[in-house]
Structures are given as C-alpha cells and as structure tokens.
Amino acid sequence: MYVDFQHIIKTIILGIFASFFIMLHSSGDILKYVNPKYEYISKIAMVIFICLFLIQIFRILQKKKRAGHVCTSGCDHDHHGNGVLSLRKVFGYSIIAFPMVTGFTFEPATLNAKIAGNKGLFAQISKGNEDPSEKPSLTENAESLTEKENIDIYSEEYNPIPNNNYMSEEELDDKKKLLQASETIEMREDIFGSYYGSINKAPQDYIGRKIKMSGFVFKEEGFTSDQLVLSRFMITHCLADASVLGFLTQFEEASIFEEDTWLEMEGVLDVTTYDGYEMPIIKATSWKVIDEPAEPYVFPVITLLQ
Template identity: 30%
Template sequence: MFKVLILILTTNLFFMLHVTGNISKYINMKYSFLSASMIVILFILTVVEGIKLWSSGDEKEKHHDCECSHDHHEQEHHHEHGHEKKKPSAGKKIKKFLAYTLVLIPAISGVVLPVATLDSQLVDAKGFSFPTLEDGTNREGMHQVLNPDMSKFMNQTDFEDLVRKESKSYIPKNNITLTDEDYLVGLEVMYNFSGAFAGKTLTMKGFTYNGPGVQPNQLFLLRFGLIHCVADSGAFGMMIQFPKNVHIPNDQWYQVTGTMDTVYYPQMKTKIPVLKVTSYKTIPKPNDPYVYRNSLN
C-alpha cells in the first residue's frame, strides 16, 4: 500500500512541477524531456504496483475462503503453524517507517510548499568570491559567481574553441543587448575577452546586489543561471558603476545601459568587467527570473 502511495505522490510532484512551470527553477529546460519521461515511467510503475496490490488482496480473500472450508482439526493445525512465523521486530518496523517517511516528505512538501526564488540572500549564504580567477585551484565543486564558466564542464581545448566561436557573435558589435536567451553566453565571452569590449555599449537587466568591497557608486547586477540544474546554478552578472554615489537595496530589478570597461576589484584580486551606467530604469521581476545555458555552439 505504501509503495503505491509513494509512487502516486511522486508522480503527482513531477506532474505539478511541469503544469505550474516550476520545473524551470530546478533544471535547465532543455532537459525537460527527461523529467517528462519520468512522469510516464512513474505512472506506469504506479499502475503496475496498483495491480499487484489488488491481486494480492484478491488472493488473500480466496485463501481466507479456502481456510473456512477446512474441518476443525485442520484449522487448529494451521493456527499452530501460523504462530511459528516470526513477526517483524520493532527495529525493522521503525526503519521501514522512517524510510517511507523520508520519501513521502519531499513528495508532499514539493507540491504543498511554495517554490522559493533564489535571490541575494543565497549569494550571501554561499559567499561572494571568484576562486577561479584568484588562484585557479580547487575548481571542482565551487559555486559560480559573475562569470558562467563552462570550462568546469569540458576540457580546456574544447572550452577555448567554444568561447572563441561564440565571441564572433559579440566582438564585432558596438551595441550589445543581453537577452534571457543569450545572457550566459554573452557574459562568458565578455569575461574571457574583456579588453575587446572596452568602450562598447551594453544593455542588460538583473537584480541588484551590494557586494563586499564595492565603492559607494558601485554594485552588481545579477541573474541566477542554470547550466544543467540547480546544483550548478550561480549568480551571474557584472559590476555596474554610476556617475555618482547611489543607495539601491538588494533584489531590486533594473535594466541598465552603459559603456563597458574593466576595473580592479580587490575582493577578487583581479580585474573584472564593469559597466559604466549612462541610463537605467526599474523593471518588474520577470515571470521567470532565471536564465539558462541554451546551447554549446
């Protein structure tokens, strides 16, 4: 019975994530066919387990009817042997209960509880650092900040070929607008060829984050992006610099336009791209605040 219940709830969890669109907050949507396939597989398993449960109930009823037809001596003999069967120990019952509970909790909470959107609080919780530029060590398992670094997912030669190929769509332009579709691609090119973009005009949008060590006229404009899934998500974006001091709280959504340059950022001990703002405006939070790595070409 518990197996069927778990399968029903898990199938419903994946189904509701797709229906509400919240699946995009967990995985890159180019992999959505995998989770959709999971719904079909879970549904089939649920039907199979349901049939097994129904069949076992039918067999028990037949077995009970068969026992009633035996004479009194046979019933007593069966009763005596029945007592010889060992009952499951209390420890095993507790383990079984805990195992089912651990599976049921996420299956229920994933539907009942609202899906939280990642914001500046997570950036603070994980730490705002750029280890790949500081020393190049311990790259594996590091959460990403600012630069969506695809070199973590492929060998160095393939990565260099990829970025060089992608740069051809951006370097020739004097006016660049980063859209939701090419946000991560464009940023990675700009971080790898920052000198080639000096003086070019860039328009981008994101939420504000007052990072550590910034000047009174500086802050960061970020978007949470998913390379493959939420496990490799990062806060990607760029430092923006205003002509005069500003005070803008975290998590305010802005669209800014400015001129690109580079600046030394002591917190990360390296030069990073900076957008010197010429115009800006507040915008509503997008329906889907995340951006995704949609291609590798």
C-alpha cells in the same frame, strides 16, 4: 484476502510522485527547477511513476502467501511486507514523502542574492589561488560551461522546444559577431552566458562599448556605496549547480537599491581591478526597476548537431 498496509503506503507515495511530476509539466514549473533540456527525461520519469503506481495498486490485494515471489539473492528490501509498520519504517516513508509535501505546499522560489553571496562571486576570485587552473575563477568557469554545452546528446533525437536554448552554429556565430559589431551589446537571455564569458575573458577589448542588460542586485562586503553587482543565475543542470554571472556596476545611486531588486540597465563597459584581479565594470548611464522576469535564469547555449 489480505491487505498489506505497507503496500498501501507505497501506492499512495508513488501516486503522489506521479501527480507531482504531472503537475510540474502541466504548470511549466519544471523550468523553475531544472534546465529545460531535462524536460524529456523528466517526462520519462513521469511515465515510469505512473506505470509503477498502477502495478503497485495490484500489489495491495495480494494473498498473504505470496505465490511466486522470488528472492534470488538475500535482498534486504522491506518488501517482505509482513504488515508490521515499525517506527523505523514510518521514518523511512516520511523521508520519502517529505519532498512531495514541501513540493506541493510551496511555490518554487527564485534563487536570491543570499545564495549568490554564498557562491562568493568575488570571494572566489580574490581568494588568491596559487594554481588558477585547479580552481577556476568564475569567469573561466562560465566560459567553459558554455563551451562544454555546445554538444548535447538529446539534440539529435528530439526537436527543440520553445524555451530551450538551442541554436544552430550559424545563429551562434551571428550572435558572436553581433557582440563585436553591434553598437550596443544586448545581453539577451539566450546568449547571456556566451557574451558574459567573452567579455570576462578579455575585458580590455570591450572598453567603451555600450551594454544593455537586466538582472538582480546583489552586494558583497567591501563594496563602496556606489557599487553593486547586477547578475543572473546560469543553470547548467539544476539549481544546485547555479553559477552567478554578474557584472560589477558603478553609479552614484547604487546604494538606494536593495538586494534582489531587478534592474534594467544601460551603461558603458570599462575595466577595473578588484583585489588585484582585472574585471569588467559597467558605468551605468540609465536604469529602471523592473519586475522579476518570468524566466529569471539563463541557460548555456546548446547548438544543434549538424
């Protein structure tokens, strides 16, 4: 009997990957990493990892002369074990193990104002593109993301899960009517992206309307002391594609609030120009500091296929 050391390492790593995915799904932390619509495909990945792990276990105890191992092409994988564990291989395995180490060690963090600043909410708009269609401003971006998400390939095959942002066409229509008709525009999580897009598209139409929203504070260089941005991150797929949906907000006490403070705010919409660009602004009337919500991100609306 011959035990291949590399097969043991591979078995351990596959086992860790499998348990990481099991942990993500059982704790619900998966929603802190990716858009909930990836839950299903990620569960498939979990099952594949478990299968591969089980198969790999049996590979540890193989006879040295690998009967029946076929290499149909000059495959350069490391699977001709040979038991020699070179420095290069150790380096390779540690790269693969690295995300699992950090994944188990650290709690998932919520994206903060620093990241929002890097994304450059207003920098992008004020950059002065000669061709706006080439580089969409954030507002257009948000709108188009929401629109594009309207059809989802999973919606036919699977039932919506509670946290998933599925809506029927009627529901979405109702919500959109509510945006026009309601006394106060309530920026709820499920419709945030859609409302945000509409308001930014035609800020003039909403002047004088009451608005209620919650979000985190972030500030950019060049803001006056009574200005801050109250924003949410919208996650289309994973955190890497997070876009900042934020309203410029104005009230005297704005300077008290540090970045990353969560506020619930009511105010009146108005229009302002920032670096020559017209954008909505909230004149805050009341606000209170709140805890970071359990679901800090908003997701684009997905309507069910009829």
